[in-house]
Amino acid sequence: MNSIAKTGVVTAAGAMSGTSLDGVDVAVLRTDGRQIAGFGRSAYRSYDAEERAAIAAGFGKWSGTEVDTAAQVVEHAHLAVLSEFTDVDLIGFHGQTLSHAPRAQGTLQVGDGAMLARELGVPVVWDFRSADVQMGGEGAPLAPFFHHACAQFIGAQEPVAFLNLGGVGNLTWVDPQVAEPQIEGALLAFDTGPANAPLNDLMQTRLGQPYDRDGAVARRGTVETGALELFLAEPYFAKMPPKSLDRNDFAEMVALVEELPDADAAATLTAMCAAGVAEAMQHCPRPPSRVLVTGGGRQNPVLMEMLRVSLDCEVAAIEEVGLDGDMLEAQAFAYLAVRVARGLPTSCAGTTGVRAAVGGGIVSLP
Template identity: 45%
Template sequence: MPQVPLKTAVGAISGTSMDGIDVSLVETDGDLAVRPGPGRTYPYAPELRAELLDLLRDPAIAETDPLAGLEARVSDAHADAVLAFLRDFAIDKARVDVVGLHGQTVWHRPEKRFTRQLGDGPRMARRIGLDVVNRFRHADVAAGGEGAPFAPLYHRALAATLPQPVMVLNLGGVGNVTYIDGDTVIAFDTGPASALLDDFVLKRLGKPFDEGGRLAASGAPDAAMVARLMRHPYFDRPAPKSLDRNDFHAWAEAVQSLGDAEGAATLAAFTVASAADALRHVPRAPLRWLVTGGGRLNATFMRLLAERLGVPVDPVEAVGWNGDFIEAQCFGYLAVRSLAGLPLSLPTTTGAPKPMRGGELWKAA
């Protein structure tokens, strides 16, 4: 069988922290051949980030409000980030076949068959002079899928040569896992990851996150409260399933009655318990867990996970991946899959009724 030539793609995404835009390059055939390239984060302008954070006070307006001005500014920020990335790494635009624009998620409600990512594909294609694929999640959600997580097929490609089964745990604002065992790929959101702890530390100490997990490490978790938090009905739902960043905030409000260190320790223990609970939704215990996302830098998360799981728990850098840019690379990879007409999600990763194609192509000219 002739080898499919690799395409060069650039992916761009802003995560739930809304602090900046991750941009990275990947060369891929859209299947199992992947060569990850460099990546860099480009911060949002402070006034744009403030506007995005303000939207979190009432994100449901994204269902009805076109948010035209905000979307234009977010799109231009992504376009500027991609152009800066190409300059910073001396990448000739002629090398790039496609840009995968995920954009900024502002409201995700798959039970209503609705998801909203700010990012105007045609506007960005015109501004950067490259073909753009966006709206990756929409077809999946419209068909009844969860529309998340969307990195599992990229995880499968990255992990193709690793001993399996292996679990990839992404600790972003929300936690999600990808279970990989040959052709078996299962994925779902596990529960809260960094969002609850970040917001708790911001409220108590005015800091954006618990650096290194030091505050959580200095306190003792309230075991009874962790047990109560784990009674949330989400955990009994079968996989695949997904969450919005703020779904657990009201449920965890009782943690505010605790002191700073005890509260942080309790939220860290809750994050780890919810990740470990994922084991009841997969066929076999993984041989190893690989952790990506900002939470891999939280030493308390990593220590507690290793103690709880009893198998190696390592940051993805241990196998040569770059945990800061996997998601950006993923949407470059998915853009190539979209161009090839390959599915972006599976029934076992989002609950869609069949393997779902997706993405919309916007030509530069």
């Protein structure tokens, strides 16, 4: 299929590779770009240690050999898994963020969507963030428009918050009573602070493990309150949203715990993630009825316990409302791809601070 229907429900696959570098998620969504009509199959392809290292070598860089190598790894991995999804109408390809400095150089997601369209024979929508940054936005987070559709899909009547705990944490406050996501008052979204990335880095460096499975290491430790207080003194937390972070913006977090034993360091980094979320809740227009947690962080019971203790509302893994916390971001880029193809906005002042509602993305036909 070399064109995309302009009306009605279409089937899209979204592909996401996050800053935690676990692998590529692909998920199918049926949508008209406004409402969710249904969910389809999904797939996951993990990065091996060599691929992870090659991509990580490009973090914080804007050009050069490391960036080119990272792009090739990302493209190869995506081609491998997306080759199973050529029966869809279009693909939303996020690519891999290597650098994000919206008020300076901009934002860089590597991976060539035009090449993927040629190889797969399916239209590919990609480069979702650049237009938003060019119009004064943060370029992130981009999932909130999909979160709005999810809140309506699950029949939420009261404001609800979606908390994604990937490499970086981000929060979307949604009022499902507001009909369209770009209407003022429908959404507020911003990054809460670091989430899994510093903890994953610590686990990899010290213990040779990609992450703290089941929070087992953190559970044995004690939180170093002095380090936690220094972390919360960061000006970022007092800054009004919208606001966004690069994966490495809080690199000094690891320095705050480098003298601590493994378990105490893991406990403290986990507490920092939860504390950032607690600070973020103060920015919500009014308290959400509950916080639905998505991303890898929801599978860490120690982190979930810390969130329940520090937040004044119900905290639940998103599976409790029938959604898939592993695939929500991939589904979001399927949803956004349809919106881009149909000329609908994908971000607005309440989500990225962009001056006017804007639809990002490039559409590449095979």
